[in-house]
Amino acid sequence: MCSESALFDRNPDVEVFGIVQAPIHKVWELFRPFGKENLEWWKIYETMEILPPGNDKVGCIRRFKLSVQDTIFDELLVARDDENFSEQYDFVQVEPPIPGLKAISTFVEFSPFLNPITGTETATKVRWYSYTEASPLPVKQELMAMQNKAYSGAIKYLNSAFNFSGKSKKMVLPNYAKQLSSNPTSVAGFMKNLYQILEQVHADVAVEQTEKWKYQTYENKPELPDVDLTKLPRAVKGLPHSEALDPTRQGMFFKRINEVLYSEIGIKDRFADSGDIYQAVAGRYTGETRYIIDNWHKDREFASQFLNGLNPMTIKIVKDVEEVPENMRGLNYKGQSIVDLICAKRLLMVDLPELKNVKPYKDMYTYPATALIVQDSEKGETFVDMVGIRLNDELPVYTPQSPKNRWMLAKLHMKSADNQVMQFIWHLGFGHIAVEPFAVAFHNSFPPDVDHPIRDLLAPHFKDTIGINYVARHTLISNVMPFTDKTFSTGTAQGLEIMLNAWLKWDFEASSFPRQLSERGFDREQSDGIENYYYREDGFKLWDIFGEYTTDFVNAAYTNDDDVANDTMIKQWVTEMRDPDKADISSFPENISSKKQLAQVLQNIIWKTSAGHAILNFAQFDYGSYVPNSPIAMLAPMPEGEEDISDEYLKTALPHTLDRILFQFTASYLLTEPSRFRFAGPDAIAPLEKRFPEVQHRANLRFAALSADIKVRNMKLKDAGKLPYPYLDPENLPPSIDI
Numbered sequence: 001m002c003s004e005s006a007l008f009d010r011n012p013d014v015e016v017f018g019i020v021q022a023p024i025h026k027v028w029e030l031f032r033p034f035g036k037e038n039l040e041w042w043k044i045y046e047t048m049e050i051l052p053p054g055n056d057k058v059g060c061i062r063r064f065k066l067s068v069q070d071t072i073f074d075e076l077l078v079a080r081d082d083e084n085f086s087e088q089y090d091f092v093q094v095e096p097p098i099p100g101l102k103a104i105s106t107f108v109e110f111s112p113f114l115n116p117i118t119g120t121e122t123a124t125k126v127r128w129y130s131y132t133e134a135s136p137l138p139v140k141q142e143l144m145a146m147q148n149k150a151y152s153g154a155i156k157y158l159n160s161a162f163n164f165s166g167k168s169k170k171m172v173l174p175n176y177a178k179q180l181s182s183n184p185t186s187v188a189g190f191m192k193n194l195y196q197i198l199e200q201v202h203a204d205v206a207v208e209q210t211e212k213w214k215y216q217t218y219e220n221k222p223e224l225p226d227v228d229l230t231k232l233p234r235a236v237k238g239l240p241h242s243e244a245l246d247p248t249r250q251g252m253f254f255k256r257i258n259e260v261l262y263s264e265i266g267i268k269d270r271f272a273d274s275g276d277i278y279q280a281v282a283g284r285y286t287g288e289t290r291y292i293i294d295n296w297h298k299d300r301e302f303a304s305q306f307l308n309g310l311n312p313m314t315i316k317i318v319k320d321v322e323e324v325p326e327n328m329r330g331l332n333y334k335g336q337s338i339v340d341l342i343c344a345k346r347l348l349m350v351d352l353p354e355l356k357n358v359k360p361y362k363d364m365y366t367y368p369a370t371a372l373i374v375q376d377s378e379k380g381e382t383f384v385d386m387v388g389i390r391l392n393d394e395l396p397v398y399t400p401q402s403p404k405n406r407w408m409l410a411k412l413h414m415k416s417a418d419n420q421v422m423q424f425i426w427h428l429g430f431g432h433i434a435v436e437p438f439a440v441a442f443h444n445s446f447p448p449d450v451d452h453p454i455r456d457l458l459a460p461h462f463k464d465t466i467g468i469n470y471v472a473r474h475t476l477i478s479n480v481m482p483f484t485d486k487t488f489s490t491g492t493a494q495g496l497e498i499m500l501n502a503w504l505k506w507d508f509e510a511s512s513f514p515r516q517l518s519e520r521g522f523d524r525e526q527s528d529g530i531e532n533y534y535y536r537e538d539g540f541k542l543w544d545i546f547g548e549y550t551t552d553f554v555n556a557a558y559t560n561d562d563d564v565a566n567d568t569m570i571k572q573w574v575t576e577m578r579d580p581d582k583a584d585i586s587s588f589p590e591n592i593s594s595k596k597q598l599a600q601v602l603q604n605i606i607w608k609t610s611a612g613h614a615i616l617n618f619a620q621f622d623y624g625s626y627v628p629n630s631p632i633a634m635l636a637p638m639p640e641g642e643e644d645i646s647d648e649y650l651k652t653a654l655p656h657t658l659d660r661i662l663f664q665f666t667a668s669y670l671l672t673e674p675s676r677f678r679f680a681g682p683d684a685i686a687p688l689e690k691r692f693p694e695v696q697h698r699a700n701l702r703f704a705a706l707s708a709d710i711k712v713r714n715m716k717l718k719d720a721g722k723l724p725y726p727y728l729d730p731e732n733l734p735p736s737i738d739i
């Protein structure tokens with residue numbers, strides 16, 4: 001609704017937004033009458049009537065008296081738009097007059113509100129706003145305060161009219177509050193547990209420390225007697241004094257917890273405003289992921305996150321139809337068969353066989369799911385889209401043409417399954433736990449008091465890794481009360497089992513960035529034809545800089561290959577890395593005998609301690625804080641049958657209790673606390689500044705140039721309304737695994 005008047009060329013003086021929990025046609029039907037019908041739902045009036053000649057149409061005037069005062073107001077219906085569900089009414093006069101009041105124009109606009117889970121229209125958004133001409137300022141301010149209260153109140157009255165029993169929000173929220181205070185996985189529970197861990201930290205660091213750190217194995221879980229968790233990567237024994245997270249680092253952690261706690265203060269109002277508990281948990285201090293909240297349910301967004309979202313590590317290019325599960329080979333995309341898409345180099349797949357024998361923990365569900373994804377283009381823009389999802393061999397294959405809610409449930413299960421694999425295998429497994437034996441062997445082979453160039457180079461890359469792993473061991477996967485037991489579909493023991501199975505196939509060289517990509521069909525030159533895989537694009541640039549950096553370093557530190565081969569400390573390091581009683585990394589090179597080989601080993605290690613972890617860790621809030629985008633558990637299976645499932649079933653399949661929602665939200669927020677150290681920018685590390693300043697300088701220039709490149713690309717993405725990919729920007733990238 002527009003007006004020619006200059007009055008409306010500015011922002012409204014008062015503007016209130018709200019949600020009415022009823023479909024728009026019903027809300028409009030109730031709101032539309034301008035006269036006495038309003039008395040039935042708008043409970044602030046004692047009387048209201050349309051003045052003679054009395055027709056309820058544009059141009060009529062209503063007269064009303066508020067219940068709380070003897071003032072009589074007249075208002076003129078200026079415009080009413082039944083197609084767009086909007087109305088304008090103007091103040092005409094008031095008796096007794098309010099000195100200084102000249103004009104008030106009020107607008108009410110309704111628009112449909114889509115349920116963020118089901119995509120169906122279930123509620124109505126309301127925008128109620130006005131422009132006021134009054135002076136002096138205190139008079140105007142008093143009027144504005146009254147209007148603000150009146151509009152908010154009107155929205156509440158509209159809501160009451162449709163929720164007379166009061167069943168919905170008001171009954172649910174106290175339950176949420178109760179869960180919050182009683183469940184150990186709630187935010188308050190986090191605090192309690194973390195303080196217990198601090199006590200444990202103090203007990204462990206008080207133990208006598210040895211100069212050389214010792215190793216220990218993970219303990220087996222009684223619930224999985226046949227799974228030998230002692231074969232997981234070695235951990236340090238106890239907690240060496242120097243590795244306990246320092247008070248500043250611990251303080252950063254508690255600061256984040258407090259930020260979540262303080263953000264929860266407005267949860268009730270935010271839930272009342274949005275009707276969406278998943279976005280209501282995000283508050284003032286934590287911020288929210290607005291793009292994801294608005295777009296998570298779209299197929300293209302869903303597909304694109306396997307390239308650049310929470311887990312870019314499993315997607316692969318399909319090169320042969322034999323790779324595609326049999327029951328998916330008959331699918332098509334816009335009339336093109338699976339074989340056509342493979343031949344056109346457009347078919348991608350995310351396959352999660354790691355979950356094949358997993359029996360979900362207690363009341364949760366997960367599937368060894370497979371997603372087929374296609375690269376497509378429209379109007380010059382290339383994107384990825386969904387072809388179909390297979391959850392297991394028994395259930396039918398689901399596609400965008402399946403019944404709407406079944407397709408959504410298949411997508412939710414796919415993402416949740418991917419989350420199990422991402423968190424247990426890639427993040428906690430390869431990202432944290434697998435790097436610990438490297439950290440211990442590094443300390444023992446290049447002790448802090450020994451002057452060796454490799455000590456200088458690598459020290460910042462192991463900063464706080466043992467400390468943060470220690471916290472993870474005593475929280476996420478602890479033997480006493482593992483946080484991941486009731487919160488991840490696999491539960492802790494089976495999460496560790498899939499981690500172990502993946503670890504037993506892990507190889508130092510084969511897990512390098514280019515080899516891992518190549519295994520999945522992607523190359524540096526992008527000859528595969530897949531576009532916008534920013535993890536790959538930024539990753540190769542960063543990988544090359546790491547390579548130039550370690551090559552420059554080796555050239556500065558060693559004159560020739562013999563110098564490397566004869567370095568006794570390198571020999572000791574290699575021996576400890578491979579020793580089955582120590583670090584036990586049997587795929588670590590047997591000998592490091594040339595400058596080139598040493599540079600490559602160092603390049604691989606620096607990648608693993610930085611980018612390899614960061615791309616998984618720091619995407620957690622962006623893609624995991626809004627639970628429906630990437631649930632860590634699913635609470636209902638895909639039911640048998642062909643017919644569609646209800647909205648209600650879909651809702652209960654997602655983590656829907658406040659403790660579960662808050663656990664995932666809080667964990668994603670805590671674990672994305674930025675590091676104190678980066679590769680570029682004001683917090684940049686400069687480990688070679690003293691020993692090889694030229695090498696450091698060249699590396700700094702390269703990191704800064706890459707940072708600038710990524711920023712420009714991200715700016716373009718933002719301008720195009722898309723999400724940036726900031727995780728490999730050296731200004732964001734921590735050199736070590738410290739969170």
Ligand SMILES: [Fe+2]
Pocket residue numbers: 427431432613617671739
């Ligand atoms: Fe992490």
